[in-house]
Amino acid sequence: MTFQEIASRLSERFGTVPGIGLEPKPENPVDPYLKVSAEHILEVAKYLRDDEETQFDYLSCLSGVDLKGSLAVVYNLFSMTKRHKLTLRVEVPVANPTVQSVESIWKTANWHEREAFDLFGINFAGHPDLRRILLPYDWEGHPLRKDYQVPEYYNGMKVPY
Amino acid sequence: MTDTLTAAPKTSTGKSLRTEEMIINMGPQHPSTHGVLRLEIVVDGEIVVDVVPHIGYLHRCFEKHCEHMTNYQQVIPYVDRMDYVCAMNNEFAYVVAAERLLKIQVPERVEFIRVIMAELQRIASHLIAVGTYGIDIGAFTPFLYCFRDREKILDLFEMTCGARLLYNYMWIGGLSHDLPPDFVPRAKEFCAYFKPKIKEFNDLLTYNEIFVKRTAMTGVLPADVGLNYACSGPMLRASGVNWDLRRDDPYSVYHKFDWEVAVGKGEMGPVGSCWDRHIVRMKEMEQSVRILEQALAQIPEGDVQSAIPKRIRPNPGEVYARTESPRGELGFYIVSDGTATPYRIKARGPGFVNLSVISEIAKGAMIADLVAIVGSIDIVLGEVDR
Numbered sequence: 147m148t149f150q151e152i153a154s155r156l157s158e159r160f161g162t163v164p165g166i167g168l169e170p171k172p173e174n175p176v177d178p179y180l181k182v183s184a185e186h187i188l189e190v191a192k193y194l195r196d197d198e199e200t201q202f203d204y205l206s207c208l209s210g211v212d213l214k215g216s217l218a219v220v221y222n223l224f225s226m227t228k229r230h231k232l233t234l235r236v237e238v239p240v241a242n243p244t245v246q247s248v249e250s251i252w253k254t255a256n257w258h259e260r261e262a263f264d265l266f267g268i269n270f271a272g273h274p275d276l277r278r279i280l281l282p283y284d285w286e287g288h289p290l291r292k293d294y295q296v297p298e299y300y301n302g303m304k305v306p307y
Numbered sequence: 308m309t310d311t312l313t314a315a316p317k318t319s320t321g322k323s324l325r326t327e328e329m330i331i332n333m334g335p336q337h338p339s340t341h342g343v344l345r346l347e348i349v350v351d352g353e354i355v356v357d358v359v360p361h362i363g364y365l366h367r368c369f370e371k372h373c374e375h376m377t378n379y380q381q382v383i384p385y386v387d388r389m390d391y392v393c394a395m396n397n398e399f400a401y402v403v404a405a406e407r408l409l410k411i412q413v414p415e416r417v418e419f420i421r422v423i424m425a426e427l428q429r430i431a432s433h434l435i436a437v438g439t440y441g442i443d444i445g446a447f448t449p450f451l452y453c454f455r456d457r458e459k460i461l462d463l464f465e466m467t468c469g470a471r472l473l474y475n476y477m478w479i480g481g482l483s484h485d486l487p488p489d490f491v492p493r494a495k496e497f498c499a500y501f502k503p504k505i506k507e508f509n510d511l512l513t514y515n516e517i518f519v520k521r522t523a524m525t526g527v528l529p530a531d532v533g534l535n536y537a538c539s540g541p542m543l544r545a546s547g548v549n550w551d552l553r554r555d556d557p558y559s560v561y562h563k564f565d566w567e568v569a570v571g572k573g574e575m576g577p578v579g580s581c582w583d584r585h586i587v588r589m590k591e592m593e594q595s596v597r598i599l600e601q602a603l604a605q606i607p608e609g610d611v612q613s614a615i616p617k618r619i620r621p622n623p624g625e626v627y628a629r630t631e632s633p634r635g636e637l638g639f640y641i642v643s644d645g646t647a648t649p650y651r652i653k654a655r656g657p658g659f660v661n662l663s664v665i666s667e668i669a670k671g672a673m674i675a676d677l678v679a680i681v682g683s684i685d686i687v688l689g690e691v692d693r
Contacts (some may be wrong), residue, residue: 175623176408177625207629207638211642222638224591265368290651305614
């Protein structure tokens with residue numbers, strides 16, 4: 147299926163759900179993407195995996211992005227049986243960055259979401275084991291945020307730069 | 308007074324013995340974890356009940372570094388250092404992503420040279436994987452043979468760009484150097500030399516009875532679990548999924564060559580075992596030689612630097628491009644805000660994703676088999692931790 151076909155199938159199914167925030171962005175240079183609201187991502191993900199026509203059984207990549215003012219989570223989906231792909235995107239305000247976890251749909255999201263939590267401070271609701279993965283557990287702050295300040299001290303040791 | 312030492316016990320001591328599970332750490336300083344990986348394992352005697360991997364000991368926040376570059380080309384040396392045993396494949400993935408973002412068409416000669424380098428690097432990387440896997444199981448000799456042959460590939464790289472491990476060879480739009488005049492005959496010589504060596508490795512290690520006994524029944528990964536965990540590369544193919552990005556999501560000029568995707572068939576035990584992962588790597592080396600022979604025979608003439616852009620400022624937008632590295636799907640997600648500095652680069656490392664499945668496949672194994680399972684995933688911590 148092409149991006150347009152998947153987008154119209156989704157809007158057929160979810161178009162009437164209030165606050166779904168379904169918004170196709172086909173004009174994005176290179177990869178088109180589909181915006182979904184943070185409260186409905188789990189529902190949409192479950193539909194995309196289980197639906198006969200879409201069958202997105204493979205979550206290639208999940209990335210956090212700091213958009214200065216809001217944080218985004220980008221899902222790169224692929225279907226092994228149908229051989230088509232889709233990019234989903236969720237945007238949340240920095241003040242309350244909570245996104246539903248899709249760990250129950252694709253297990254691979256477990257580590258990717260922990261990474262986004264670690265480096266961006268995005269909170270994934272429903273994640274079974276949300277703790278830092280790459281940084282030490284006592285690290286403060288989230289380094290990939292654009293406003294991150296490198297700490298002067300770590301555990302009483304001066305950071306040399 | 309009875310002698311308490313010689314008197315027979317009235318009840319069996321077995322009933323009063325208490326057993327409990329124990330938590331032990333394997334790593335971070337452990338030779339068989341292939342780097343600084345710590346596995347927290349819960350054991351019941353010799354049986355592994357649960358495995359919790361702890362990573363991040365080699366974390367350098369490569370993604371943060373990229374956001375401070377003044378140019379997209381400057382990222383390439385950092386990309387080299389991610390998965391340091393297959394630097395060419397990392398560069399390949401990054402330049403494919405960046406070129407897709409910039410919408411650059413590179414000359415045919417560049418694509419051919421990239422494929423040649425990537426396949427040579429795949430053989431070199433698999434040689435390390437296979438050799439060190441032998442050491443994990445207790446076979447030391449194949450390792451020496453593997454390194455002897457890997458040396459010849461590194462010599463070819465050194466001849467081309469001066470570096471043996473971290474090349475900075477593939478640039479966005481082109482290459483840092485053209486091939487030296489005697490590269491093609493020497494690479495052909497290597498192919499002819501290497502082909503019979505694969506059989507030698509197979510006789511020495513793959514079909515060795517002890518090796519088969521250690522690996523053929525352990526670490527079985529069912530295909531549906533592998534897909535749900537988004538495993539890729541030899542890890543997924545060993546589970547019987549016929550899937551290779553070089554063929555199924557084509558990039559560069561791979562569609563011009565005739566070759567086959569190696570898939571695990573479960574010849575020695577259940578499909579998706581450690582042995583299947585090993586044999587898939589062995590077969591992939593054969594296929595890489597096949598691609599190399601074809602690519603070397605039809606390499607076109609041309610200028611390798613004609614398409615390198617003078618000024619790299621992609622339009623605002625984002626791209627996710629993925630390529631088949633020796634370990635699996637290596638993807639780069641790049642966001643551009645229209646300036647010369649990358650706004651966000653995320654590397655989707657295959658090792659990172661493949662490692663996350665370990666707690667599924669290692670449950671119920673013996674501690675010694677855990678070593679075999681970790682080795683068969685073939686992780687490089689430089690890329691897992693980035």
